[in-house]
Amino acid sequence: MGSQCDTLFYDGSCPLCTKEIATLRKLQRGSLMFVDIHQPDPDAGERPSQEQLLRRLHLQTGSGDWVIGLRANVRAWSHTRFGVLFKPLLWPGIYTVASRIYAAWADRRYDRKYQCAIGQSPDQS
Template sequence: MTAGHDTLYYDGNCGLCNAEMQRLREVKADSLELVDIHSVSDDCNLPDSDQLLQQLHLQTADGAFVIGLEANISAWEHTPYAGRWRLLRLPVVRQLAEIGYALWARWRYRRLYHNANV
């Protein structure tokens, strides 16, 4: 994590994740760092790699973690598209989006890491 920056940890083995990170790289501000989980050493004081692989994790500049859908929304807040992503925080939309994200994340994790017990 870089001081003063948020850091989004993503699964570089996931095609959809890589496509989204490529888009983020094109439009993000310098205040967001994108880090492939597979490039992180074990001594980085992060959740274990299995936890990181199950859902997106964003570490804020103050060291707190935001996980899942909220990590995705928070990452996009570093772009000109922040307002569109904030719509996912509206109560009914958020409930549906959380369900969709949880189902997708679980399916993706099982597909890529088939021996996991999720």
């Protein structure tokens, strides 16, 4: 990772998410910034909707590109000395399986935590 700064958007009301962010904060090399998507941000500019940010992990690169889901997680961890351990998740074959697992986990987390808040029961599809 060069000296480029990335910004990771995370769900600050999710205990699992905040635990991982606390670990990333400790281990990162100063080139990763963090935004709790529940906190007001007057400088937010154009960014994905609140629902999109809650459904999948989002990272905005220093050049302004968006990286989403498993790729965002791998890129965030690349800001630490452990990043090399996450890179195989992007290899063909492994990525296909890992991204499906990530998507299923993320959908389940979102449905259990937020469906009632938007007026749907978790059983509705």
